[in-house]
Amino acid sequence: MIIIDVTKEKSIDSALKKFRNKYNKYGIKKELLDNKEFEKNSVRKRKQKAKAQYIQHLRDKEQDQ
16 A cells, blocks of 8 residues: 655645656556456466567667667
8 A cells, every 4th residue: 555644745735746656666556457358377378478479579670670
């Protein structure tokens, strides 16, 4: 849970800015989106391997140039 002490902040804008920074830092949005749908481990691993192969392909292509 993110806690921002508003009494220490000078304005509501600075408190919101601090909240947004903490929100992004802890990855709450990503976690909520990941939990939106259940994904099997095998599917997650397959996606991870495909992404790794794609990145490796880009790096190989970059080295050939």
